[in-house]
Amino acid sequence: MGNDNQNDFKKTEVLSESITIDGFEEEYFCIICGKPLLVTSVESICSYCGKSEKGDYICVDGHYICEECRVASGEEIIRKTCEASQEKDPLQIAILLMKHPAILMHGPENHLITAYSILTALRNIGNLSIGKREFERVANRLKRASQGICGSWGVCGCAIAVGAVTSIITGANYLSDRERSLALEISSKILGEIARLGGPRCCKASTFIAIKLAVEFFNHKLGIPIFISKDPRPCIFSKFNIECLKRRCPNYGE
């Protein structure tokens, strides 16, 4: 992962295994890998935004999260992480973002994650010219994909996200021919797959479907060498989702 674990834990000077604040002893765990956090004071690089600062808690795998990122909103963490990321696998970018506490199990932040993860990977692959402007354009378009749009409009925001990314990278608009068809084709494929999965909605499953199909599509139809390194199965978010589809979902695994 690009900015996932740039800190070498072995080089850090670990002060203690937990922190005691006047009797309030708390043990903390890494939100990225779940391993216990240790107290440190060495310069550490944030696993989200890539900022370097004097660290306080770091895990044995070298994950560190800067103070700003710990209190960031969903939109902030998505923007900052994608700006700094060197990762070329959109699914890994999405999963890192989903682990952040600002990203709720369900909700429109997952639409932005879908779009930004794909755009970030496309930018890092280097075949296309993708800059701040493209990210801003997709974010503006996605503002219209509100919470629960899947149920109320019959269109999932994750499918809209991939449609918008496709339109932006191909320069499609409503007068275009092939470009417009490509955007419609990928969105409809994603919607079909999400519909087949059934409900209640799972914004994580929809994001995974959207990214996987987008990757296949960009490879085959646009010749972009984008890839996914590993499957999201078993889904680590299942235990936090009271409406998890469990065995009905291809990502579910004990």
Place this chain on the structure above:
Amino acid sequence: MVNNENNWRLLQYETSDPKMSLAVSEAIFRCNRAGLSPNTIYFWKTSNPIILFYSGSKHEISSEPGKVGEIELLRTCGVAGNNQFCDAGNINFSIAMNSKFLIPFLEGEYQPLLSEYKFLLNFFAEGIRGVGLKVKEEPYGIFTIEGREIASIQPAWIKDILLLQGTIYINTNLENLNKVLKREVTSVSKEIGKTIKPQEILVRIGNEFEKKLNMSFKKEGPIETEQRLAEKLYNKKYNTEKWHKEGKAPFLALMGETLVALYVANPPTSKCRQLIEMVKRVTNKIMDEVKVIVWRRGAGVEQHPSELMPPVIVTLSKAHIIPAVIINGEVKFALEIPQEDDLREAIYNPDKYPDILGSLLKIRSKIS
């Protein structure tokens, strides 16, 4: 731990004040959750006519919460079910129990929560059948074969612990009832055409419980902790207009202590740590009266499985307002570290400090 499936108490407690009966019901519920009290059934009466409603059921009352003539409208801690009209002709009951104990007894297709309600209502339905009336139990009440409601319930939950508050219309003044309630309700005496001694039905209900759950009730009064808690709940919640009219009451810790919840980043930032440190200093000498819980962002309710999470934390989480100090359910300080004297004063006298959630949300919406 007194809470096991064979340990059942028939609570002996009399009061003429229905608000105190509601306080006692919530106290036995909380103490059961804390493992201090056994499964309990509490029968109580009211001489004054009252309507018992819960926050989601106001639409069924043809008046705003308050008083309609002589009928007082009282808010329970229920979360579902039907409104209840109670007068001297009713038998009111509260059951506080661990619902896990019911699992071996549940038969047929299991419907979460509803199966438990229906199972417990069966005991009351048997009591009514015993005086010769044909009735059927549904998840939220007991009905005559023709579909007229004759008993209603309002459940509430803390994890697996169920509080089932209900009433049976025995010799109820239906004329009075129909003035305020929009639903059609009947009474046992109306259906069978004669006045019934409530005791007759009560004994049958008790027998049904003992027979089907294979246990014997112990007739006991409330334990000291329950009494203390009931008094606190009475003073801070059930005897206040704010609760009955606006649904607002302090969100106290399980055993009634002042609840100071800190909402912090995970792991805490330096600001969050300063705040935790300050709260510890301030509460050091009053630890018996105050409960301090640190809630870490994104770690969910499971980080403190035995504690009550103030609902406002969900709002703070969505609005990414961190850190925050929540006292008795109200946000008193957020985003910045308060002055230590202000924090101390707010913990000692929460009512002196306003809930700043509304203004925080306004600021957040302006920024975004």
